[in-house]
Amino acid sequence: MSADDLFRTLLERWGPSKVTMDQGRLAPHLEEWRGRSVGHAPFLAEPASTEEVSELVGLCAEHGVPITLQGGNTGLVLGQQPKGEILLSTRRMDRIRSVDAAADAVIAESGVVLARIQEAAEAAQRLFPLSLGSQGSATIGGLLSTNAGGVHVLRYGMMRDLTLGIEAVLPDGRIVRDLNSLRKNNTGYDLKSLLIGAEGTLGVITAATLRLFPKPSGRTVAMAALNTPDDAIALLQRAKARSNALSAFELMNETSIRYTLPLPGIRAPFSTTPPWTALLEFERFGDEQDQLSEIEDILAASVESGVILDAVVAQTLEAAAAFWRLRETLPAGHRSVGRPSVNHDVSTPVSRVPEFMRRAGILIQTLSPGAEMIAFGHAGDGNTHLTAIAAEGASFDKAAISTAIHDLVADLGGSISAEHGIGVSRKDDFLRYKDPTAVAVMRSIKAALDPKGILNPRVLF
């Protein structure tokens, strides 16, 4: 059965609302969201239920027709962009099936947008802690498939850590149903963790049970001015030793802030931007004044001992939001520069972040004199988003820079993809840096579960 035959079969069974060849409906699904490339697909399928996903995948398996999966189309590694495969969008599966505050669990279908989960948790006096820039459009299915991270990993972990149960359609169309809301369940292999982060190559995640947490009564946000990343890690260690409420620790270099300050709605936390700025967020469960004085103690002691240059604690919700707005706008800030650039999403052990920053700066200068380094990210988890931007008119070999950065990361025991995943664009690096035996095991698992290679066939391997 060709893709055309499959289209006609589905059109007959499902009707035109769920399957289309209309280029107008396809177009927003085909373009990479930053406009980097345009894909193509014979048709778009938008099943509305797990059973319809199963029907589609079963037919594709039977006839060997490959599928590319897509959620909110916010991925950064091209995993969601079809190149001739059928495009399966999960966006119509957008029901929150249940919110159980007493069990601290919400069951949501894969097409639900993250912000809706956050709101549902809030309405139940609970917290769903995953938080990232694209939360208004990223879907649960995509966030699960890429094991998304964001700014609260330090305290709550990544998407895999936030998931209790899963429902998925396997590459042969069978459905695995395990939407439990259990904290402890030692019955066989951890298929949930295997499907999460598999980037859609082992199954189509159709729903998940997500963990809810007690809702803090508030948050205190502070900015600290620093001379070096070493000082930042020293501040992090102090904050972790003194408080068990640290929920975010973000680090930004001066260059990253400089390109962002001109954007609308952005305010500078310090009159002169220091070499490095840390954003600290603490959740509050007890008394507000107690927490403020605890945090002011930590910061004052750090100023006194020379670890930080200056600090400012947000005194209003608006000020706290402005601190976060600066941090969240950094990617837009550096996209606005317009000169050639190359991005990295890497991690190292937290203790080696300073060495990574230092050596990365030297490497970039060596390979492209005058280039600028934009470095920011989740220093509390060892995750740095690092971009090199060419000097005006300078020669700039993106591949050489990336290889040097990734070699450095490997030397420091780090990862070449901390939270964005491998997708299509990081495949070469994945195969270059990952333990070959581990890759061989992954291939065995892929072959065992998807022998015809129909799910996301160009992703990972």
Add this chain to the structure above:
Amino acid sequence: MSADDLFRTLLERWGPSKVTMDQGRLAPHLEEWRGRSVGHAPFLAEPASTEEVSELVGLCAEHGVPITLQGGNTGLVLGQQPKGEILLSTRRMDRIRSVDAAADAVIAESGVVLARIQEAAEAAQRLFPLSLGSQGSATIGGLLSTNAGGVHVLRYGMMRDLTLGIEAVLPDGRIVRDLNSLRKNNTGYDLKSLLIGAEGTLGVITAATLRLFPKPSGRTVAMAALNTPDDAIALLQRAKARSNALSAFELMNETSIRYTLPLPGIRAPFSTTPPWTALLEFERFGDEQDQLSEIEDILAASVESGVILDAVVAQTLEAAAAFWRLRETLPAGHRSVGRPSVNHDVSTPVSRVPEFMRRAGILIQTLSPGAEMIAFGHAGDGNTHLTAIAAEGASFDKAAISTAIHDLVADLGGSISAEHGIGVSRKDDFLRYKDPTAVAVMRSIKAALDPKGILNPRVLF
């Protein structure tokens, strides 16, 4: 090659210290630690390095000789007991390879006993939070293979959540090396989570990178007297909403305490044992007096509103240790009874623990009038250890009681093995209650990685 030939080959290569047929050396490895049964093995192999494990497993794979793996021999489901397979003990691989306080990570070989990890963390001013009754003899390899839980899961999660990297020998002898200490690393399938909890059927875990945490400056432990499990869950919810430092919440029924009080060194927390007793532990990072008054506030408000009958906060380290000693001695307490009994290690959503307790009590009375129910466990995670003990001389059908309890658990969306695993003794229940598609996927993975079925061949399936 027979097992005898393999023995001679290894004896020649490794010498008599690492491979033996001596029954005196074998005996302590063959007997189930509670004396329930005795296994048998052609010989015992005690490799001292990952390379030696690889050599042994490679030879076994080549010649189709099955292996049973054993760590501290503290398992509760017979997974570690050989029945004719070669016995591979990991106890000689007992090096702590590194303790890196700055990266909050320790790398330990699989034969290291849990208590040594706790001590190494303590010496580095850090915490390794896994804590359970057998910590003086359980090894890291066994704890990983069974995804061990214990009393601090509420705050820190299970062994899988506490592990950053892994090294393992695959069923064909190849070595997967991924001892990273990264918090974020999205590069392919989560082989670590797959190997953890696989009960030794997919590989021999030889070492792991374990997460360390800031060391609390102290802990406050309290006991609360309660009328019902509903009140216990209400107290849990209050404690979680008011404090972010709750690190354990254990629940014990009156019967479980009654059988334990006669044991040496055990003190009653209340002059009359209430129907239910909760043990609460809070970690301390800030001021001791602040925390004591916060906890006293929570408990006083709960007494006032009728959620709890009475409460006592340990005022000394010795008193706190006595509270924990009572809790940890409960299993020995009920083993001392001497009448027929049957154990369960089950979980439900936390919110359904009260319903489970109520209905389990009725079921046991219906099936064996006069039988006693011992119920205790990690209520904060929904995990109950439930034992039915026959009345003197009464008829008592263990299988019928277990089936009824497990049917009830399934009805409540729970798990028939919360933390002990499946091993050999829970296989029938596993196949009965687990989603058959999930089991089929697990079988596919086992067949892909261990096509000859040489690793722990009687475990799980």
